[in-house]
Amino acid sequence: MGTHEEIVGAQDLTVGYTSKPVWQNASFSVNRGEFVAVIGPNGAGKTTMFRLLLGLQQPISGIINIFGAKPRRGNPNIGYIPQRHTIDNETNIACEELVRLAYSGNKLGFSLSPREEKKLASDTLAVVGATELANRSLGSLSGGELQRIFLAEALVSNPEVLLLDEPLSNLDIKRIKDLVGLMNTVVKSRNVTAFLVAHDINPLIQFLDKVIYIANGKVATGTPEEVLTSRRLTALYGTHVEVLRDSRGNIVVVGAEDYHGDQP
Amino acid sequence: MIPFSPNLLSDLQAILQYQFMQHAFEAGTVIAIVAGIIGYFVVLRRSSFAAHALSEIGFAGAAGSVLIGINPIFGLLSFSTISGAGIAVLGKRATNRDVEIGSVLAFALGLGVLFISLYAGYATEAYSILFGEILGISSSNVIITLVLSLLILIAIALIYRPLLFASLDEEVAEAKGVRILLLGVIFMLLLAAAVSIAVQVVGVLLIFALMVTPAATAVRLTKKPKYAVLISVLIALFATWTGLFISFYAPYPVSFFVTAIVFITYLVVRFVRPTR
Numbered sequence: 312m313g314t315h316e317e318i319v320g321a322q323d324l325t326v327g328y329t330s331k332p333v334w335q336n337a338s339f340s341v342n343r344g345e346f347v348a349v350i351g352p353n354g355a356g357k358t359t360m361f362r363l364l365l366g367l368q369q370p371i372s373g374i375i376n377i378f379g380a381k382p383r384r385g386n387p388n389i390g391y392i393p394q395r396h397t398i399d400n401e402t403n404i405a406c407e408e409l410v411r412l413a414y415s416g417n418k419l420g421f422s423l424s425p426r427e428e429k430k431l432a433s434d435t436l437a438v439v440g441a442t443e444l445a446n447r448s449l450g451s452l453s454g455g456e457l458q459r460i461f462l463a464e465a466l467v468s469n470p471e472v473l474l475l476d477e478p479l480s481n482l483d484i485k486r487i488k489d490l491v492g493l494m495n496t497v498v499k500s501r502n503v504t505a506f507l508v509a510h511d512i513n514p515l516i517q518f519l520d521k522v523i524y525i526a527n528g529k530v531a532t533g534t535p536e537e538v539l540t541s542r543r544l545t546a547l548y549g550t551h552v553e554v555l556r557d558s559r560g561n562i563v564v565v566g567a568e569d570y571h572g573d574q575p
Numbered sequence: 576m577i578p579f580s581p582n583l584l585s586d587l588q589a590i591l592q593y594q595f596m597q598h599a600f601e602a603g604t605v606i607a608i609v610a611g612i613i614g615y616f617v618v619l620r621r622s623s624f625a626a627h628a629l630s631e632i633g634f635a636g637a638a639g640s641v642l643i644g645i646n647p648i649f650g651l652l653s654f655s656t657i658s659g660a661g662i663a664v665l666g667k668r669a670t671n672r673d674v675e676i677g678s679v680l681a682f683a684l685g686l687g688v689l690f691i692s693l694y695a696g697y698a699t700e701a702y703s704i705l706f707g708e709i710l711g712i713s714s715s716n717v718i719i720t721l722v723l724s725l726l727i728l729i730a731i732a733l734i735y736r737p738l739l740f741a742s743l744d745e746e747v748a749e750a751k752g753v754r755i756l757l758l759g760v761i762f763m764l765l766l767a768a769a770v771s772i773a774v775q776v777v778g779v780l781l782i783f784a785l786m787v788t789p790a791a792t793a794v795r796l797t798k799k800p801k802y803a804v805l806i807s808v809l810i811a812l813f814a815t816w817t818g819l820f821i822s823f824y825a826p827y828p829v830s831f832f833v834t835a836i837v838f839i840t841y842l843v844v845r846f847v848r849p850t851r
Contacts, residue, residue: 365750385752393746402743405798409743416740417751419733448798449743464747 316343317379318472318504319364324373326359332371333359337530339523341506343471346498348515348535349508351525352567357508358394360523361474364506365389377472385417390465394476394508398457402450406441406460407432409449413464435467436460439493455486459493466497473498473505480510487514512539513561526567539564579824590823599709599819599829602717605724606773607785607815611808612731613769614790615800616762619742623787625662625763628676629655630770630782632683637704637774638690647704648719651771654683659763664756707778707830709819720772727765738762739800776815777830784834785811792841795848810840 319341327333333356341347349357362368363375366382375381378388398409410432415422422428436445441459444452452460458478465473475494479487495518498505509515512522512535522538524531524547531538531547538544539562544552552566577589590596617626636654637647662676691701703711712720731738741748741758749755770782777784789810793803818832825832 367749385750387751389750391747391750393750395746397743397745403794403798404743404800408798408800412736412740412743413747413751416736416748417753418736421732421735446798464744 317341318343318345318377320374320376322374324363324375325371326356326363326368327371329371332528334525334528334530336373337532339530339532341504341521343504344498344502345504345520346495346515346518347504347506347521347523348512348519349506349523349525350510350512355525355527357525358476360525361391361476361506361508364472364474365391387468388471390468390470390473390503392458392461392465392473392475392478394480396457396461398449400450403448404450405446406449406452406463407436407445409460410435410463410467414467431467432463435463438466438497439463454481455490458482458486458490462490462494462497466501469501471503473503473507475505475507477508477510479507479514484514491515491518516560516562583820587820590820595710595712596819596823598712598714598717600816602712602720602772603709603776603815603819604812605721606776607811608808609724609727609769610773610785611789611811612804613727613766614786614811615793615804615807616738616742617766617786618790618794619739620762622766623783624673625659625676626766626770626786627782628662628680629659629763629767630774630779631680631687632658633767633771633774634704634779635683635687635690637779638687638694638701641700641704642690642694646716646719647700648716648771648775651704651774652723652768655767655770656764658683659767660760663759663763703778704774705778705780706828707774707776707781709776709829710822712775716775720775723768723772727768730761730765734758734761777833781830781834784814784830784837788837788841789814792837792844795844810837814840 317340320339322338324337325332325335349360351357359368363370364377364382366384366386407429411428414431415428433442433445436442439459439462441456441463444456444460449457449460461478465475479490482490491514494505494507497503506523507515516535519535521532522535524538524544526547527549529547531543539554541552541554544554544564544567548567550566552564555563555565580586591600617623633651633655636650636652638650640647640650658679665675694700737748737753737758740751741753741755745755770786773782773785790803790807792810793806796806797803814833814836817836818829821832822829
């Protein structure tokens with residue numbers, strides 16, 4: 312559970328294009344050490360939130376702050392796992408090289424401290440339980456192994472905030488469980504603030520401090536118990552939505568299946 | 576002409592007594608180094624079609640230069656750099672540029688054919704631009720090649736890490752502050768300059784031999800980028816030197832030997848290390 316030091320704050324935030332906002336009038340606050348899920352249908356603007364925090368996109372109106380200031384590009388205090396990667400099974404480069412680049416790849420010239428960087432990369436790989444993958448080729452890894460490397464890539468600069476864009480997609484249930492457990496350990500042990508975009512909230516729900524639910528151009532935030540209710544989601548979608556829970560706390564949202572996030 | 580002897584060192588000494596062979600070895604060596612290094616990024620960024628296109632677009636510039644009576648390397652350089660910058664700015668991602676690049680290169684080749692046909696003594700000039708003529712390289716072109724190569728190498732050394740990072744994981748690199756578009760334009764300009772000098776050895780049609788195949792071979796042999804760059808350079812150097820050496824004794828074009836050597840190297844590596 313986080314402390315009360317605000318890490319990310321938004322007031323009356325509207326984003327997208329002036330003629331067509333993606334979502335509007337969002338206000339929320341995330342404190343240090345909180346594990347936050349960003350949930351919503353495809354095209355709802357979940358990645359847009361990350362682009363704002365990374366300083367790659369500006370809001371149409373409203374205020375967004377991270378670490379008490381406007382987001383800026385290249386902030387080493389933010390670790391990022393994007394949804395898309397250029398890496399494919401033809402990429403014959405050792406994992407350790409990618410992790411090193413995530414630390415110093417934005418600098419000109421050659422590295423003046425290659426030994427320290429190598430050690431930093433192998434220490435970070437150890438944190439995500441991927442020591443044995445250090446010299447493996449990126450192209451030879453399974454989906455779950457790759458996500459561990461991407462997590463190491465995000466962690467190598469020792470960031471205070473992690474932005475994880477759909478790291479769980481295309482993984483089987485066991486690997487999702489392993490990865491979520493690992494991410495929770497990292498968040499809690501390093502007291503970092505993590506935002507995780509996911510389609511299915513159930514594997515995450517026991518670890519979450521907050522949910523940011525984006526749909527229908529609107530944003531609802533709060534604890535999972537506050538947001539994931541029939542009343543809140545019905546208000547959000549603007550159509551009747553039912554939230555059902557099973558005996559183990561898993562939830563199913565009924566009534567939002569036909570909704571597409573890219574519709575106004 | 577001095578006959579071939581089993582003593583390769585004395586053969587080489589004999590070959591280098593000829594000024595045209597000295598020039599060919601000097602220019603060929605720096606071109607192989609530049610092509611081997613740039614080639615690694617061409618392979619990593621999947622930009623081999625762009626490299627091929629830049630050289631064919633350069634053909635129009637070279638043919639135009641011949642027509643108006645200036646050094647073809649200037650026409651090559653100007654056409655390929657302008658189109659290289661254009662490709663980088665217009666196409667969002669390197670892998671999605673096939674159609675744009677293909678359309679421009681077909682038009683440029685057509686333009687080149689027109690220029691060549693307008694020029695009376697076209698046959699030999701066209702042949703050497705298309706297939707390379709390193710044995711006829713002038714001392715002024717050796718100087719131009721050296722200066723351009725030095726500039727390319729300095730630039731690559733400067734942007735090595737951001738270029739590698741952006742080629743491997745563009746979105747994370749962008750989030751870490753790497754200017755992706757600017758870097759893409761700089762890379763295409765460097766590629767255009769490298770293509771322009773490499774054309775002298777292998778010609779516009781065989782540019783793959785120095786700019787793609789050695790690097791494609793190297794990435795199969797190592798997972799470390801700096802070793803891959805080194806191996807790529809060594810293959811390009813070996814092919815260029817051996818090609819020049821053999822062509823001194825055999826009445827066939829240097830470009831044939833260079834392309835044959837890199838291709839055989841590629842085949843051997845692929846056969847010996849089919850999986851990684």
